[in-house]
Amino acid sequence: MLLSESARVTTAHEAGFRVQYPNSKPRAVKVVALDAGSAKLVDDISKMAWNGAAFFKSLSFEDGALPGTSVKAWLNDLAGHTSDLSAEVASADCVVVLASAGQDVQSAAVISELCNLHHKTLVSLIVPHDGATEDEIDMSLRAMRPYAKMLVIAHGRDYIEAMLTALRA
Amino acid sequence: MLKKEQNELVTQTGPGTPMGELFRCYWQPILLSEELPENDCPPVRVKVLSERLVAFRDSEGKLGLIDEFCAHRGVSLWFGRNEECGLRCPYHGWKFDTTGQCIDVPSEPEESGYAKKIKLKSYPLIEKGGVLWTYMGPPERLPPEPAWEFANVPLENSFTSKRLQENNWLQAMEGGIDSSHVSFLHRGDLNNDPLFKGAAGNKYNLSDSKPVFEVVEAPGGLFIGARRNAEEGHYYWRITPWVMPSFTMVPPRGDHPIHGHFWVPIDDESCTAWSFDYHPVRALSDNERNAMKDGKGIHVKYVPGTYRPLANKDNDYLMNREAQKAGKTFSGVEGIGMQDASLQESMGPICDRTKENLVGTDNGIIMARHRLMRAAKALAEKGTLPPGLEIAHQTVRSAAVILPPDQPYKDAAKEALVAKPGVAQTSV
Numbered sequence: 001m002l003l004s005e006s007a008r009v010t011t012a013h014e015a016g017f018r019v020q021y022p023n024s025k026p027r028a029v030k031v032v033a034l035d036a037g038s039a040k041l042v043d044d045i046s047k048m049a050w051n052g053a054a055f056f057k058s059l060s061f062e063d064g065a066l067p068g069t070s071v072k073a074w075l076n077d078l079a080g081h082t083s084d085l086s087a088e089v090a091s092a093d094c095v096v097v098l099a100s101a102g103q104d105v106q107s108a109a110v111i112s113e114l115c116n117l118h119h120k121t122l123v124s125l126i127v128p129h130d131g132a133t134e135d136e137i138d139m140s141l142r143a144m145r146p147y148a149k150m151l152v153i154a155h156g157r158d159y160i161e162a163m164l165t166a167l168r169a
Numbered sequence: 170m171l172k173k174e175q176n177e178l179v180t181q182t183g184p185g186t187p188m189g190e191l192f193r194c195y196w197q198p199i200l201l202s203e204e205l206p207e208n209d210c211p212p213v214r215v216k217v218l219s220e221r222l223v224a225f226r227d228s229e230g231k232l233g234l235i236d237e238f239c240a241h242r243g244v245s246l247w248f249g250r251n252e253e254c255g256l257r258c259p260y261h262g263w264k265f266d267t268t269g270q271c272i273d274v275p276s277e278p279e280e281s282g283y284a285k286k287i288k289l290k291s292y293p294l295i296e297k298g299g300v301l302w303t304y305m306g307p308p309e310r311l312p313p314e315p316a317w318e319f320a321n322v323p324l325e326n327s328f329t330s331k332r333l334q335e336n337n338w339l340q341a342m343e344g345g346i347d348s349s350h351v352s353f354l355h356r357g358d359l360n361n362d363p364l365f366k367g368a369a370g371n372k373y374n375l376s377d378s379k380p381v382f383e384v385v386e387a388p389g390g391l392f393i394g395a396r397r398n399a400e401e402g403h404y405y406w407r408i409t410p411w412v413m414p415s416f417t418m419v420p421p422r423g424d425h426p427i428h429g430h431f432w433v434p435i436d437d438e439s440c441t442a443w444s445f446d447y448h449p450v451r452a453l454s455d456n457e458r459n460a461m462k463d464g465k466g467i468h469v470k471y472v473p474g475t476y477r478p479l480a481n482k483d484n485d486y487l488m489n490r491e492a493q494k495a496g497k498t499f500s501g502v503e504g505i506g507m508q509d510a511s512l513q514e515s516m517g518p519i520c521d522r523t524k525e526n527l528v529g530t531d532n533g534i535i536m537a538r539h540r541l542m543r544a545a546k547a548l549a550e551k552g553t554l555p556p557g558l559e560i561a562h563q564t565v566r567s568a569a570v571i572l573p574p575d576q577p578y579k580d581a582a583k584e585a586l587v588a589k590p591g592v593a594q595t596s597v
Contacts, residue, residue, distance in 0.1 A: 003483065010482055012519070023524060094528070122529075138577050145383070150381070158539070159539055167529070
């Protein structure tokens, strides 16, 4: 019996003939801590080897409008440099924000607004600290839900690393 | 994306591998009861977790799952005679009971005790919910019997099928927790399949092809909530439980039976896709049962006399480009089960995850892999038993609910996600 094309091409042997050229370009993942607790995590994680991911430990705001946004904001990186939030979001492929459970996440609204403006995906990780209560986690979920395309409760630094690795950050 | 060594870790389930040892902590479904229908019926070959075994039901109804090959000259005991409380090798007459103990070596004097010194490896085999389950781990870690709701409702409330899937277990299982593909791959079936159509929630699936996700860790695995817009600012949530290592449930639609899957490795390049349908509080109707037997819903039609799907790689899955062009099916393959399987088999026997490009909305898959790797390492390095073994971890359900925007599904649908005898599923 002649094998069908599907039967012929789905063997382990045929898998060896798959094109070996890269199928994607490096992408820009911007990781932003929304509070002091997650800033420490970002600081730790940034020390690993990444494919160009940019890490920011905090945001600061300034009154005044940007086109399409209501607030002007700046990102502060780990070396103490500041950069314009809107420009960082515009040049990102994916924006990941980290928030400690129970902390104020109002700044996520600004990032979300810019992600919408620039058509970027916002991924939100809520990081429960040791002893975090369900109420604190729920509060963070409620606060982040309107903004994130993907909302994850991320127990442990190892998951954050795994997610960023999976995203080729 | 996974590194090569990570991909090997999660896809290899043979004896002695970290993921293989993880699988060997759980009861695994391996046969339908119908495959061993009566005492002294023909034995059945079984390959599971890369081990070749033979199953039989002896003259007293005891179930046995033992090494496939006779300890004498290595003949397959599939050729054996199942008679008088044992499986007798047809080559030289050696006979084995359901524990693998050799009970007769005809060429040796009975008084010599030779037979007592011969024993094939065996694993416990139990029957529950029309399914035969085995546990392949160390006896001292034998877990409680399977507590999954589908296996514990009255038999008239459930229908379970299995099919051969010709690729590694993980790429099949990942399809079970990837809710976003429904709006594409299965869109032609939501309004046509008798086991799906008519549910009020279908319109939200079809009108909103860009769901938003929330992933919440559960004691036994994960809950993956896919959120779509509903009326008046409310959200339509479809919540998929994943219990380690390979149990998934599809969120329900209307009063249709609930369904889900187990993905059990046969070896590293094939798996058995188990598909179950059940209703918690009523018997399945004749129409529902007949539709399932006819391969509707998540079930498939078979090559007669086998559990291989009728549409398979040897016939290009009966690809119908006209149906694809007309929008009757999105991929050209008929049937929800084979729509999934055909694409997953096309990835190759073991998907090369070093080449994939995941996006933020793939976090359910990312977290499931992460939990699997973490649990396999903890078991290998510290002997820590993995999640998913406790009864409470297994008594979960999928759910479909409409909620106000400020309510976390993990709280608002908390009760709906627990299987309770006599309580209907929560569905839209």
